[in-house]
Amino acid sequence: MNRITLFFAASIAVIVLAGCMSKPESVASQPGSFESGPRSENVTESADRMVIRDWSDRSIGEIANPAWLLSARRGNFNAFKSDFGIDPTYMCRAGTGINVNRNASLIQADVLFAAQLAQELRQTVLTRAGVASDSEIDDGEYAAVRNAALEAKVTLAGFRQITDFWQQQELTDADGRKQVRYAAYIIYACPPDVWDQLVAKYLMEIVGQLPEKKTQQAVASLFEELKADTRREVEKSEAQWRAEIEAQRKAVENQQQLAMAQTPGGVVAARAAGETAQTQAIEEGRTLRTAIRSGDPVAIAAATVGSGDYDAVAALAAAAGL
Numbered sequence: 001m002n003r004i005t006l007f008f009a010a011s012i013a014v015i016v017l018a019g020c021m022s023k024p025e026s027v028a029s030q031p032g033s034f035e036s037g038p039r040s041e042n043v044t045e046s047a048d049r050m051v052i053r054d055w056s057d058r059s060i061g062e063i064a065n066p067a068w069l070l071s072a073r074r075g076n077f078n079a080f081k082s083d084f085g086i087d088p089t090y091m092c093r094a095g096t097g098i099n100v101n102r103n104a105s106l107i108q109a110d111v112l113f114a115a116q117l118a119q120e121l122r123q124t125v126l127t128r129a130g131v132a133s134d135s136e137i138d139d140g141e142y143a144a145v146r147n148a149a150l151e152a153k154v155t156l157a158g159f160r161q162i163t164d165f166w167q168q169q170e171l172t173d174a175d176g177r178k179q180v181r182y183a184a185y186i187i188y189a190c191p192p193d194v195w196d197q198l199v200a201k202y203l204m205e206i207v208g209q210l211p212e213k214k215t216q217q218a219v220a221s222l223f224e225e226l227k228a229d230t231r232r233e234v235e236k237s238e239a240q241w242r243a244e245i246e247a248q249r250k251a252v253e254n255q256q257q258l259a260m261a262q263t264p265g266g267v268v269a270a271r272a273a274g275e276t277a278q279t280q281a282i283e284e285g286r287t288l289r290t291a292i293r294s295g296d297p298v299a300i301a302a303a304t305v306g307s308g309d310y311d312a313v314a315a316l317a318a319a320a321g322l
Helices: 003-021 067-072 078-084 102-130 139-151 192-209 213-220 223-231 238-261 277-293 297-303 307-319
Strands: 050-055 091-099 160-172 178-190
Touching (some): 067 078, 067 178, 091 102, 102 139, 102 160, 102 178, 102 213, 102 223, 102 277, 102 297, 102 307, 139 192, 139 213, 178 192, 178 307, 238 297, 238 307, 277 297
Antiparallel strands (some): 050 160
16 A cells, blocks of 8 residues: 555544544434425426326325425435425435336335445546646546546445435327336435545545556545535536436447447457557547536536446436436
């Protein structure tokens, strides 16, 4: 373990110790025991022929799309915290699942939560690293950062499930054929010190995979910015939220097709052109950074996903009716 890794590990130890010494505020944890907005909405239908036929707590007057859910899935949990009595300083995130079976959709939402959270953190890391100067992180080093970030996992210790919400969706295609499926959302919360530990450990895992000391230093220095960025809740517009998910869906599908082409019997364009692995990495880093530096949130969302995100992105897209 080199000096950078040791230094960063020591920083995490301080954060963990501080978290252990502080007693978190209580968190409301009884699903269904809180009001969640107006109680008058009936069946809802979207422009793309997706109709919500049934949903959680409909029998007791809940609406199909509670205000807290609409805001939460677009990145703002303030309404959720208010409606469910959650400490305003707590960090909340949602897991999303989709399945033809209601219970299976809830299970998938729980299973995919870690992957969807890792995707969010990765996007923040790659965005910050992408706008760094070339002298700090060049294109080849940036490709290495992206590869490490794609492999990095998150630890969910300290998160508590607060509630879940499901919707029965009926989809009708152009030929009039109908399909019924369930979209499920599970909302989790954790104290801010636990969130800081999670962010630090995630960044530490990326740093530990980087081959160059210079790149390790540059990425490790992003911790405070990463922590601040991920604590900031910014609600996206419905149009932007949908555009980002659709761009991610197309990106992961394209990457999966490319991965399938790179089989022993397949023909890889880069190999046929005689490019070296290093040249490919530099070109990949340059392309990714161009998207990041454009400042376009849709381009950034697409550039920061990998083929391994297929299930997580597919669930988000399906739940949104895309």
